Amino acid sequence: MSRQKRNNHSPELKAKVALEAVRGLKTANEIGQESGVHPVQVSQWKKALLEDSSTLFDKKRGPKPKAEYQTDEKLYSEIGRLKMELDWLRKSPESTCRVAS
Known part of the structure; x- marks a missing residue:
C-alpha cells in the first residue's frame, strides 16, 4: 500500500x-x-x-520600526571592533600601512 504525498499549497x-469561497x-x-x-479544505481556508x-x-503599513537599543548596541559593538583593529595596526611593527595618530 503506497502512501500519497501530502500537498503543500502556496x-x-x-x-x-x-x-472565491x-x-x-x-x-x-x-x-x-x-x-x-x-x-x-476550501471551507477551512474560507x-x-x-x-x-x-x-x-x-x-500600520510600512517598515516595522527597529528597536533603538538594538541599533545602538550594534553600532557600539562595531565601534569597539574598529578601535581594536586601529590599536592593533598602530602597535604592529610589521604593518606596512601606517595610521596617523
Whole structure:
C-alpha cells in the first residue's frame, strides 16, 4: 500500500480559493474541483480568511520600526571592533600601512 504525498499549497492559491469561497458564486465542491483541493479544505481556508480578516487592517503599513537599543548596541559593538583593529595596526611593527595618530 503506497502512501500519497501530502500537498503543500502556496499562500497565493489558498487566498484565491478562500476569496472565491467568500464570494459565494460557486459551491465548495465546484471550487475544490477547479483548484484540485478537497471541499473541506476550501471551507477551512474560507473560515480562516474570515476570522483573520479583522486583523488585516489593524497594523500600520510600512517598515516595522527597529528597536533603538538594538541599533545602538550594534553600532557600539562595531565601534569597539574598529578601535581594536586601529590599536592593533598602530602597535604592529610589521604593518606596512601606517595610521596617523
